[in-house]
Amino acid sequence: MKLFDTHAHFDPFAAEGTVAQVLQRAAAAGVERMCAVGSSEASNELVVRLAREHLAALVAAVGYDRDQLEKPRDMEKLAALAADPAVVAVGEIGLDYYYSAETAPAQRALFGQMLEFAAARKRPVIVHSRYADDDTIDLLGEFSTLWKKSFSAPHGLAPQPDLDPHGLAPWVNQFGEDALANASTRSPTAQGGGGPMIPPPGILHCFTGDAAFAEELLALGFFISFSGIVSFNNAGPLREVAKLIPEDRLLIETDCPYLTPKPFRGKVNEPAFVARVAEVLAEARGVDAAALAETTCANARRIFQLEG
Numbered sequence: 625m626k627l628f629d630t631h632a633h634f635d636p637f638a639a640e641g642t643v644a645q646v647l648q649r650a651a652a653a654g655v656e657r658m659c660a661v662g663s664s665e666a667s668n669e670l671v672v673r674l675a676r677e678h679l680a681a682l683v684a685a686v687g688y689d690r691d692q693l694e695k696p697r698d699m700e701k702l703a704a705l706a707a708d709p710a711v712v713a714v715g716e717i718g719l720d721y722y723y724s725a726e727t728a729p730a731q732r733a734l735f736g737q738m739l740e741f742a743a744a745r746k747r748p749v750i751v752h753s754r755y756a757d758d759d760t761i762d763l764l765g766e767f768s769t770l771w772k773k774s775f776s777a778p779h780g781l782a783p784q785p786d787l788d789p790h791g792l793a794p795w796v797n798q799f800g801e802d803a804l805a806n807a808s809t810r811s812p813t814a815q816g817g818g819g820p821m822i823p824p825p826g827i828l829h830c831f832t833g834d835a836a837f838a839e840e841l842l843a844l845g846f847f848i849s850f851s852g853i854v855s856f857n858n859a860g861p862l863r864e865v866a867k868l869i870p871e872d873r874l875l876i877e878t879d880c881p882y883l884t885p886k887p888f889r890g891k892v893n894e895p896a897f898v899a900r901v902a903e904v905l906a907e908a909r910g911v912d913a914a915a916l917a918e919t920t921c922a923n924a925r926r927i928f929q930l931e932g
């Protein structure tokens with residue numbers, strides 16, 4: 625199998641000095657690439673260092689997540705890290721009202737700042753959303769506008785002449801109301817009828833939402849990534865939603881060291897187990913696991929704009 629784990633936290637493996645073994649086990653399981661995701665000052669530095677050390681296996685994402693509100697944040701440092709060629713996305717960022725609903729306004733402000741940061745650098749975002757789906761969609765809607773602007777009007781040029789009266793580029797409606805119904809091969813980068821080429825804007829990672837949330841994300845051009853949660857006994861409704869996601873928007877991840885898939889519960893999660901996520905998701909969708917691995921791998925390369 626050929627796999628891409630689009631969301632892995634390496635902090636615990638770095639702390640234990642087991643990164644090399646974790647990468648070896650991943651390679652043995654058919655994981656050809658992983659996105660090492662940062663969320664704090666320390667983890668952002670770590671993932672960029674690791675990605676530079678393991679260029680063939682790792683890419684990196686950097687950002688300040690909602691749990692960093694009270695922690696040191698240095699936007700200049702973040703900008704320097706984000707400029708590294710090993711960095712392919714801004715993340716993990718987002719909203720989580722489950723444990724700390726009282727900080728919702730501050731979370732939204734930080735998330736908005738991160739989204740602006742990403743749009744200005746033309747980097748897709750890796751988004752976390754828990755008990756905050758309405759606010760997430762609101763902010764991603766604003767991000768979507770910024771994202772399109774950053775590609776359609778480079779260097780402060782006047783709007784393109786082919787913009788419609790609402791100021792929307794011609795491709796805007798391509799993921800419209802029938803996005804879920806059409807499990808098509810449409811690529812967000814291959815549309816536009818001569819208009820600007822707009823790459824996909826981001827990933828909703830570790831998706832646990834309902835079909836309505838998925839549909840809104842798809843309409844915004846987002847990719848949807850499933851973790852080991854799809855293997856859990858009580859995840860029947862999630863497996864139903866997973867069936868609805870168009871093949872060309874589907875991604876898989878471990879979110880390790882958390883969320884170890886069945887039947888490995890009790891072990892520390894690691895990228896090698898993304899093979900199990902592929903199996904469970906393939907079973908839910910009624911497709912071959914190797915084919916799903918291949919497709920999600922190609923999708924990951926597309927969202928992260930990786931060559932070859």
Ligand SMILES: [Zn+2]
Binds near residue numbers: 661879
């Ligand atoms: Zn994560």
